Amino acid sequence: MNALLAAILGALFSAALPGVGWWPLALVLVPLFVLIAQSSSARGAFSLGFWFAVAFFGLYLLWLPTSFATLFSPAAWVIYPPLLLILGVFWGLVTGLSRWLGGLGAGTLALLPALWLLMEWLRTQGYFAFPWGVLGYLWVGTPVAQLAEVLGVYGLSLLTLALIALLALPWVRRGQSLRALFGAALLLGAAWGYGLFREGMPLPETPYQALLVQGDTDPLGRAIGAENDLEVYLRLTRWALADGANPQLIVWPESVVMGPPLESPAAHGALQQIQAVVGEIPLVTGVSAVTGTIRFNSVYSLQGRAVLSRYDKVYLVPFGERWPLIEQLPNLYRTVFSWFGLPMLLNTSPGQAVTPLQSPVGLIGAYICYESVFPQVARQMVAQGAQVLLNISNDAWFGLGRGAQQHFLMGSLRAIETRRYLLRAGNDGITAVIDPLGRVQAALPRGGQASLSGHFALMEGYTPYVRLGDRWLLAVALYALLVPLLRIRKP
Structure with missing residues (x-):
């Protein structure tokens, strides 16, 4: 019965995050935390976390099999249940370990936020990194999101988890109701008040105009x-x-130009075509640069026929841009691709470093599609001097579900974390200009061929998040280790 309740809570929670955005539904985490803290065993707590996550991601990622179906037809639905089971295990380990190390009751509530946060961070690392479902994004569109300039999205997650633990405490330990509710109200009130204060801060004039083109x-x-x-x-x-x-800057989305790298003599014809239309106006465009069997997903800064700089995408999409062991198992992949009427797809090579683009306009922190949901990318760009952020994307892969909207809203938090204008050009949208407070200043509807003229400013200075990043997570990890050692666990 408790597992069924956890699944229902997970289904409800899927509407709290971007895409639907009913953030008060995060309160469903309170009964989940109570159930975990009062679970009779770590195995029972694992089950609660597992079924919560399966139901949550089952609805929140419903766009995912539709996206893969573009390449792999309805067979893409076959991979969806195993993915949900893997994600369920992540959450189950967090809830089970919290109960095992924290003991019955308040000790579990003390440990659960730290382990949950570390799990969120670990899910965004490595070859199969997948940042969807990070709790901190539920504050996008509210004043609380302004705290991202200090804490980043993981700090917003920790804030949320602390609020939930405080609200759950009176149900777990008697005599704590007034103190816990006061603490939660104080924490949320301070965060909300800070956000309202920051939203009232004036922004500079926007002397630059960008032309963002959407080709659909x-x-x-x-x-x-x-x-x-x-x-x-x-x-x-x-x-x-x-x-x-x-415009002082023209922006085209991801992979508009396909062929040899634009620095090579073989790309002279493409550069000539571009200059005939654009002239000497600086252009930033996505390029699928192929040399033999080596392909990069790149973004170029151009002026006339001159290549000013280039950035190769570092964070690649698993099973979209890179295929595990494809070099070792080429015949297997060739057979699988042929079943779906596809040629042998190339692995995209990752870039070597996150670096901003040089442009006559200024230093541009340009990153590609999936990289918008990795906060460290925009942070590193700005730390190296980027004065404006630019995200080129091709969200047509998401299909008609909520994936593109989730992608856009999560990426908008990068503007707040770095206090930079964010220019976004998508093949079928969402094409928009976002100000340093995370507000959409201009946008095109998704779908259809159009162009958007939007204004922006070059920003200077560094937020606390840009300076410090997520180093404070080390303190959270240390706390998670110390809690059991300090005997918070009860027999």
Whole structure:
């Protein structure tokens, strides 16, 4: 019965995070924490976390099999249940370990936020990193999100977990009701008040204009090399400039240009076409740069025919841009791809370092698609001097579900963490300009060919989050180790 209740709570919680965004539904975590703290065993606590996560992700990631179906047809649904089971194990380990190390009652509540947070961070590391479902994103669109300039998204997660633990405490330990509720109210009130104060701060004038172009082209045709989108983007840019747009920067989305690296002589024709339309206006564009069997997902800064700088995507999409062991098992992959009518897909090579782009406008922190949900990417760009953030993407893969909206809203928090304007150009959207307070200043609806002229400013200075990053997580890890040693656990 408790496992069923945990699953119901997980299903409800899926509506709290970006996509639906009913953040008060995070309160369903209170009964979950109470159930875990009062569970008769660590095994029972594991079951609660497992079924909560399976139900939560089962609804929250419902767009995922639809996305993979673009390449792999309905067979993509076969991989969905195993993914949910893996995610369920992550949460089950957190809740089970919290109960085992913390003991029955308040000790578990003391340990659960720390272990939950460490699990969130670990899920975003390594080859199969997948940052969807990070708790801190539920504050996007509220004043509390402004605290991200100090704590980052993981700090917002810890704030949330601390609030939930305080609200659960009166149900676990008698005589703590007034103190716990006062602590929770004080914590939330301080966070909300800080956010309201920061939202009232004036922003500088926005002297620069960017032209963001949205071509709405077929992602599958691009992936298998059947289409080159350059002509579409040249036409849309030509129309926008003819209609009176006077930008200091033009931005095209991910992988608009396909072919050899733009530094190579073989790309001279493409650069000539671009200059004929753009002239000397600085352009930032996505390029799928292929040399033989080596491919990079890149973003280039151009002016005229000159390549000013280039950044190669570092954080690649598992089973989208890189395929585990494909070099060791090429025949197996070739057979699988052929079942779905696909040619042999290349592994995308990761870039070597996160670095901003040089541009006549200034230093641009440009990153690609999936990288927008890794806060360390934008932070490292700004720490190296980036004055404006730029995210190019191709969200057409998400299909009609909530994935694209989730992706956009999670990425918008990078503007607050770094206090930079964020320019976003998506193949089918969401194309937008976001200010340093995380507010959308201008946007195009998803789908359809269009261009957006938006204004921005170059920002200076570093937020506490840019300076310190997530180093404070080490203190959380130390706390998680010390709690059992200090005998919070009870027999």
